[in-house]
Amino acid sequence: MTSTKPSVPTEQVSVDSAAAALHVGTSDPLTLIMRNLRQSGIYIAFVVIVALFAFLTDGVLLSPGNITNIVLQYSYILVLAIGMVILIIAGHIDLSVGSIVALTGAVSAVLVIQHGQPWWIGVVAAVAVGIAVGAWHGFWVAYVGMPAFIVTLAGMLLFRGLTMQVLDNVSLSPFPADYQKVASGFLNGLMGGQGYDAFTLLIAGFAVAGYAVSVFRTRLARIRYEQPVESFPLFVTRVLAVAAVVMYFGWQLAHARGLPIVLIILAVLVIAYGLMTKNTVFGRQVYAIGGNLSAAMLSGVKVRKVNFWIFVNMGFLAGIAGVIYSSRSNGAQPAAGNMFELDAIAAAFIGGAAVAGGVGTVVGAMVGGLIMAVMSNGMQLMGVDQSTQSVVKGLVLLLAVAFDIYNKRRAGATR
Amino acid sequence: MNDVLLEMRGITKRFPGVTALEDVSLEVRRGEIHAICGENGAGKSTLMKVLSGVYPTGSYEGEIRFDGSPVHFGGIRDSESVGIVIIHQELALVPYLSIAENIFLGNERRGRGGLIDWNRANADARDLLASVGLNENPVSPVIQLGVGKQQLVEIAKALSKEVRLLILDEPTAALNDVDSAHLLDLLRRLRDRGITCIMISHKLSEITAIADSTTVIRDGQKVETLDMSSGDVTQQRIIRGMVGRDIDSFYPDRVSEPGPEVLRIEDWTVWHPVQPRLVVDGASLNVRAGEVVGIAGLMGAGRTELAMSVFGRSYGRNISGRLYLHGKQVRARTVAEAISNGIAYATEDRKRYGLNLIADVRANVSAAALGKLARAGWINGNEEIKVAEQGRREMNIKTRTVLDTVGTLSGGNQQKVVLSKWLFTDPDVLILDEPTRGIDVGAKFEIYTIINRLVAQGKAVIVISSELPELLGMCDRIYTLSAGRITGELPVGEATQEDLMALMTKEKELAG
Numbered sequence: 001m002t003s004t005k006p007s008v009p010t011e012q013v014s015v016d017s018a019a020a021a022l023h024v025g026t027s028d029p030l031t032l033i034m035r036n037l038r039q040s041g042i043y044i045a046f047v048v049i050v051a052l053f054a055f056l057t058d059g060v061l062l063s064p065g066n067i068t069n070i071v072l073q074y075s076y077i078l079v080l081a082i083g084m085v086i087l088i089i090a091g092h093i094d095l096s097v098g099s100i101v102a103l104t105g106a107v108s109a110v111l112v113i114q115h116g117q118p119w120w121i122g123v124v125a126a127v128a129v130g131i132a133v134g135a136w137h138g139f140w141v142a143y144v145g146m147p148a149f150i151v152t153l154a155g156m157l158l159f160r161g162l163t164m165q166v167l168d169n170v171s172l173s174p175f176p177a178d179y180q181k182v183a184s185g186f187l188n189g190l191m192g193g194q195g196y197d198a199f200t201l202l203i204a205g206f207a208v209a210g211y212a213v214s215v216f217r218t219r220l221a222r223i224r225y226e227q228p229v230e231s232f233p234l235f236v237t238r239v240l241a242v243a244a245v246v247m248y249f250g251w252q253l254a255h256a257r258g259l260p261i262v263l264i265i266l267a268v269l270v271i272a273y274g275l276m277t278k279n280t281v282f283g284r285q286v287y288a289i290g291g292n293l294s295a296a297m298l299s300g301v302k303v304r305k306v307n308f309w310i311f312v313n314m315g316f317l318a319g320i321a322g323v324i325y326s327s328r329s330n331g332a333q334p335a336a337g338n339m340f341e342l343d344a345i346a347a348a349f350i351g352g353a354a355v356a357g358g359v360g361t362v363v364g365a366m367v368g369g370l371i372m373a374v375m376s377n378g379m380q381l382m383g384v385d386q387s388t389q390s391v392v393k394g395l396v397l398l399l400a401v402a403f404d405i406y407n408k409r410r411a412g413a414t415r
Numbered sequence: 416m417n418d419v420l421l422e423m424r425g426i427t428k429r430f431p432g433v434t435a436l437e438d439v440s441l442e443v444r445r446g447e448i449h450a451i452c453g454e455n456g457a458g459k460s461t462l463m464k465v466l467s468g469v470y471p472t473g474s475y476e477g478e479i480r481f482d483g484s485p486v487h488f489g490g491i492r493d494s495e496s497v498g499i500v501i502i503h504q505e506l507a508l509v510p511y512l513s514i515a516e517n518i519f520l521g522n523e524r525r526g527r528g529g530l531i532d533w534n535r536a537n538a539d540a541r542d543l544l545a546s547v548g549l550n551e552n553p554v555s556p557v558i559q560l561g562v563g564k565q566q567l568v569e570i571a572k573a574l575s576k577e578v579r580l581l582i583l584d585e586p587t588a589a590l591n592d593v594d595s596a597h598l599l600d601l602l603r604r605l606r607d608r609g610i611t612c613i614m615i616s617h618k619l620s621e622i623t624a625i626a627d628s629t630t631v632i633r634d635g636q637k638v639e640t641l642d643m644s645s646g647d648v649t650q651q652r653i654i655r656g657m658v659g660r661d662i663d664s665f666y667p668d669r670v671s672e673p674g675p676e677v678l679r680i681e682d683w684t685v686w687h688p689v690q691p692r693l694v695v696d697g698a699s700l701n702v703r704a705g706e707v708v709g710i711a712g713l714m715g716a717g718r719t720e721l722a723m724s725v726f727g728r729s730y731g732r733n734i735s736g737r738l739y740l741h742g743k744q745v746r747a748r749t750v751a752e753a754i755s756n757g758i759a760y761a762t763e764d765r766k767r768y769g770l771n772l773i774a775d776v777r778a779n780v781s782a783a784a785l786g787k788l789a790r791a792g793w794i795n796g797n798e799e800i801k802v803a804e805q806g807r808r809e810m811n812i813k814t815r816t817v818l819d820t821v822g823t824l825s826g827g828n829q830q831k832v833v834l835s836k837w838l839f840t841d842p843d844v845l846i847l848d849e850p851t852r853g854i855d856v857g858a859k860f861e862i863y864t865i866i867n868r869l870v871a872q873g874k875a876v877i878v879i880s881s882e883l884p885e886l887l888g889m890c891d892r893i894y895t896l897s898a899g900r901i902t903g904e905l906p907v908g909e910a911t912q913e914d915l916m917a918l919m920t921k922e923k924e925l926a927g
Contacts, residue, residue, distance in 0.1 A: 225797035281785045291771030299783040300751035
């Protein structure tokens with residue numbers, strides 16, 4: 001700034017070399033893994049844990065009946081984790097989802113069991129109550145400006161109490177058979193089969209085909225935009241690997257009781273929310289709010305609106321989880337859903353969500369939830385008692401978040 | 416009077432990539448009020464942080480002698496132990512603690528068994544308050560006091576530490592005229608009691624009224640020390656010292672061909688979001704297509720507040736005034752409305768308000784205009800990368816790919832990401848708040864070049880800057896802002912730094 005003329009930088013990063021770097025980066029699997037260590041670390045951990053427990057249980061973990069069990073047992077936690085990870089990305093949390101699960105299940109039970117309404121009335125009512133509760137939380141957080149931690153802590157007490165009042169402090173059961181089918185029903189026998197369910201295999205085949213078509217179309221679009229894509233053999237390998245896993249999973253299910261209805265619900269939700277968070281304006285705004293609230297506001301994001309709707313969404317998903325849980329437990333209890341919030345939060349964090357917000361994925365949260373599910377299930381199979389299970393789960397959560405913080409520090413993003 | 420209390424010799428302080436202070440020497444005589452002047456970023460605060468031990472011995476070069484003997488401070492406690500107390504511009508009181516608790520914070524009046532002797536603390540506090548002319552109950556919480564009285568509590572706190580050298584950083588910046596006058600009176604009384612005082616101030620009238628000597632700092636170097644006792648040092652004389660430097664070929668050439676008016680505000684008035692005071696007071700200005708208009712003002716003049724209140728009312732309350740775009744009055748009540756009306760605002764603090772540092776370049780570039788990339792709410796991810804790549808090429812953002820995290824980029828490259836983001840909203844008016852703050856000389860030149868390119872495309876640009884040479888080098892016209900009021904409008908050909916500084920420090924005529 002004094003009288004000496006500053007040297008104007010002449011060095012230019014060549015566009016070609018940068019594009020080349022991009023290309024190399026995405027086609028080399030090792031670089032790909034290293035770049036996304038935060039995410040891929042979770043997948044690797046998942047594979048290791050599955051392998052470990054498969055070994056420790058002499059393969060029982062991966063037996064057809066047990067895989068079905070894992071899906072049924074943890075489906076409602078996974079549904080909750082979808083909504084939870086979205087809240088966590090935006091920098092919030094919801095401590096009340098266990099209570100919402102209980103309340104929505106109770107409302108449904110009162111209508112269906114006490115008043116003899118058809119099963120779908122119970123489902124609609126439960127989801128409506130969930131949405132209303134979510135709107136209540138969203139109002140206080142988004143429009144009054146209270147911290148979500150406090151609002152939902154209050155909600156946890158409030159809706160637990162309402163559950164008890166709705167149920168008059170007694171358990172209601174059993175549900176009629178068609179309501180029970182939601183969580184414990186299977187789609188099978190539709191097409192027959194010799195000792196296995198052909199329909200399940202067909203659906204799995206459709207899923208694989210759908211996946212292959214969609215990734216291929218993505219690849220074509222990227223090529224059209226002259227963006228680097230992975231080499232064709234690598235692409236084929238990836239598709240085949242996914243196909244193998246899905247078909248194996250379908251094969252195992254087909255040899256058990258067929259395709260669980262819950263799995264269909266879960267798959268639809270995961271795909272819909274996975275795409276929503278990644279590919280929509282709304283999803284991006286959620287990440288923007290969590291990443292830097294002020295910058296999001298000054299970029300024209302309607303922060304209050306987004307915050308409100310993600311709480312409504314959490315209520316909606318908690319309503320669905322309430323239906324699944326009440327259906328699976330074949331009744332409604334005043335203490336239902338206790339501590340579910342903690343499992344859902346743990347799933348999100350193990351799945352790579354950042355405590356400070358702005359980071360996380362729906363798929364990651366699902367893997368995080370499955371890690372916990374496989375660990376619980378594996379330890380149950382091994383006859384490990386509840387107390388040890390709790391200790392192990394606690395340590396896994398701790399290590400997962402420690403890993404996240406370590407990763408961030410390495411990336412130099414902490415300040 | 417020639418008895419020297421403090422002597423700083425050859426102080427050089429370097430930060431990575433920047434030399435904040437270079438061979439600065441300062442002598443303060445016992446019992447004087449010594450003013451330090453300089454533009455924003457000249458190095459005044461850095462010098463005071465060196466003196467008070469915020470930057471410990473060893474992190475700078477040079478020597479400090481206090482009361483005749485060399486001193487080495489490892490932290491602020493060390494400097495306080497010899498009687499050097501600094502009062503920062505941002506007051507450091509705990510709002511919900513009482514006056515007495517604040518005065519003795521970290522220096523508690525202990526009684527038996529290590530417990531705090533509240534009777535003694537409150538009694539001592541009352542005496543200290545009396546000595547600064549404040550008649551308040553020491554047990555009332557600080558938050559109940561106005562800013563002026565809080566300033567006095569800070570001074571009482573300094574007195575409780577047996578202060579010998581009191582450093583005040585912009586003590587009157589947030590005060591009204593009455594409180595300012597009161598404070599200056601108090602400083603005179605303290606001087607009479609033998610307390611030496613260093614005062615950093617932008618208000619030249621106060622300096623000429625109260626200081627015994629004035630040291631002027633510019634670009635990290637000491638320019639001169641003026642003896643004020645003779646009384647013939649004028650404000651103009653000080654200004655010459657503060658700005659005396661040349662503009663050279665640092666700024667890329669530009670042919671100025673202003674077109675029709677794009678944005679005009681009239682009688683724009685903004686209140687502080689919580690305090691009952693005006694931040695922008697009846698400001699009117701306009702900017703035309705293909706024109707760069709500068710806003711010059713000292714810290715606290717209301718520059719950022721003016722810009723943000725225009726940008727979708729993102730600052731302040733009770734905003735009144737008229738906003739015209741292309742001659743038509745518009746209401747931009749939210750940021751989204753401002754953006755859709757073609758206004759863009761690049762904030763002065765890009766890390767806190769401008770960027771999502773944990774997200775990648777692509778997501779930051781698209782953040783303010785995602786709608787343009789989406790159909791029915793679904794984003795075309797490939798188009799988004801294309802847009803980000805385009806920004807990267809045009810702005811010469813040095814990053815491996817657009818999927819790199821913004822937090823890992825240098826300041827200059829982050830600023831280019833901010834500019835790419837706002838250009839993608841396709842604005843008619845760009846308000847750039849301190850566009851070159853904290854970035855190196857080379858990147859500054861690039862930013863200037865980008866601005867010139869935008870103007871050549873017919874955009875209207877408003878530049879807010881603390882660096883007068885930058886404004887004189889870049890702008891067609893410059894408005895000066897002082898205490899929320901537009902105090903002048905100068906075509907750049909007629910403006911000098913001295914003129915601007917005089918207008919920027921022009922105070923509201925006292926209405927009795």
